[in-house]
Amino acid sequence: MDKTIKHGLFFLLLSLLALGFWFSADFKTIVAGIAIFLFGMLSLQQGFKFFTGGILERILRNATDNTLKRLLFGITTTTLMQSSSLLSVLVISFISAGLLDLAAGIGIIFGANIGTTTGAWLVAGFGLKVNISGYAMPLLVFGVLLQLTKQKSYQGIGHILLGLGFLFLGIQYMKDGFDAFKGSIDLSQYAMTGMRGLLTYVLVGIAVTVIIQASGATMVLIITALASQQISYDNALALAIGSNVGTTITAVLGAFGANIKGKRLAGAHVLFNVFTGLLAIVFLRQFSWLVDFLCGHLGIASDDYTLKLAMFHSVFNLAGVMIMLPVSGLMARFLEKVMQEKRASVDLPRFLTASALQYPETAVESVYQETLHLYDNATHIVLKALGLHRRDVYSEQDLNAVVGRYGIIKDYDIDDAYERNIKGLYSAIIEFISQARFTWEMKQSGRLHWLRQANLKLVEAVKGVKHLQKNLLKHNRSYNRYQADEYDRIRYQVAMVIRELQKIKDTEIVNELPLLSLDALKGRIKEQHQAAIESIESLIREHKISAEAGTSLLNDYTYVYDIQSNLVRMAETVFVNHAAESVKAEKELALTDHEMLEVIRPKQAVDHE
The missing domain is CATH 1.20.58 (Methane Monooxygenase Hydroxylase; Chain G, domain 1)
Structure with a gap:
């Protein structure tokens, strides 16, 4: 039954995309940009997997001595890979294998949530200010050339360069698509204010992230739409909150092949992101004031909404970490008590996971x-x-x-x-x-x-x-x-x-x-x-x-x-x-x-x- 529903939803999505392509060439450009961006993320992840034959694992094992190291590892790795999903899967596999404990995994995931906000800064501060597709071409050329070599390290670097090239190209396509799109359809007319608008756009952000399966891609989509004035700043903030909550679905899906330890980490990821999302919704006005205050001191113009959105994304994630980090040990004990392993009449494997x-x-x-x-x-x-x-x-x-x-x-x-x-x-x-x-x-x-x-x-x-x-x-x-x-x-x-x-x-x-x-x-x-x-x-x-x-x-x-x-x-x-x-x-x-x-x-x- 579950497979039937999934297949039905998949074909419904394909039908809606085909309908959109039929009615609007500009919509086609935007969706192509999303697809190219996602392909870039996959290439980037594949490139870093070439270096997971012991190097990344040793670094991960040594980066769990204390809370600060865990946070820094999560921030740095996610910033480099631009994918909290890859890091989540890696940490889940380490916890399932018994190489990390739950508290260490939670600390790394907290860091990953901060690290994933750096993508918004790169797009808002650099990607929208220059013709970024010009930087994509050399990266793609060198990436393909390195792919042709036999040395695995070079192939890994090639994948990374290809990933960055496609990321840049996807951003440019999304930006151009929204710029052209506003000439025929103005999405800003659907802007909603007040609590109704906030909750509606939070749900839209969750839905888009669940479909795309990448909060980074959702944030790029939001930023490019905001830069083209297709959505209002207030609605963009709500979409950012929704994308943060929606990324927990990726963690849940990644935990399906894990044992009970991996499922507990996915549970911690869900608890943190849902709490952070609720925190941002309840204190949205206070966060908006803090963003204006910080942007004013950093010399960011009051009408530079894309950078302000990036600041908001970082601020509410950082606030969530600051609040949840002191109680991470309590969270780990709570999850271990609530999510207990089922006893079976036949002894089952404890560590062999997908x-x-x-x-x-x-x-x-x-x-x-x-x-x-x-x-x-x-x-x-x-x-x-x-x-x-x-x-x-x-x-x-x-x-x-x-x-x-x-x-x-x-x-x-x-x-x-x-x-x-x-x-x-x-x-x-x-x-x-x-x-x-x-x-x-x-x-x-x-x-x-x-x-x-x-x-x-x-x-x-x-x-x-x-x-x-x-x-x-x-x-x-x-x-x-x-x-x-x-x-x-x-x-x-x-x-x-x-x-x-x-x-x-x-x-x-x-x-x-x-x-x-x-x-x-x-x-x-x-x-x-x-x-x-x-x-x-x-x-x-x-x-x-x-x-x-x-x-x-x-x-x-x-x-x-x-x-x-x-x-x-x-x-x-x-x-x-x-x-x-x-x-x-x-x-x-x-x-x-x-x-x-x-x-x-x-x-x-x-x-x-």
């Missing part, structure tokens, strides 16, 4: 965070199958005592747990990685490949414990104490690896040597496996257990070794190599499998002596 796919860095971080989510579920299932609890295994208690305390293993439905907590997440991770269409020259693609392998190892570990569970339930309380002791040793060895991996996971990479810890753990696993084989052979020779029981134990120790090895291989990628830049020196110290065997053999020889 918005995260748009940027390599956020795509990798989303998979990394989701892998940690899958790891938590997997270790929970493994330990439950062993009859143990994570809180005890992760504690400082003696692990042998913990295993002894939980002597009776309860039957645990691993198949059901796998369906609810593993299968769906793993499938979602694989599908997400397959959709991340980044070129293999980029380092992010290699990291995605290794993260996919790490997730496979987790799934294999869970499947391994499923094979192990049957004999554990049957023999761990065996009347043969030697057999029962071996199955307790099996539980201990798996729990030991999970405890050690948790310590490595919690290790500060910069200050410790987690790779060396993994080397030690690998050596310990190999040593334990060899010792278990020798122990079982000895028990069979001494007739302490039957050959049949011994064979089952040997098979089960093979499962244990596979479970341990899969978990360790996963940890190498997820807990250590994800911070690859920090551990290059450790890799030089890390031991190969062959070197570990050389270390283990002499020790075993000494033990035999």
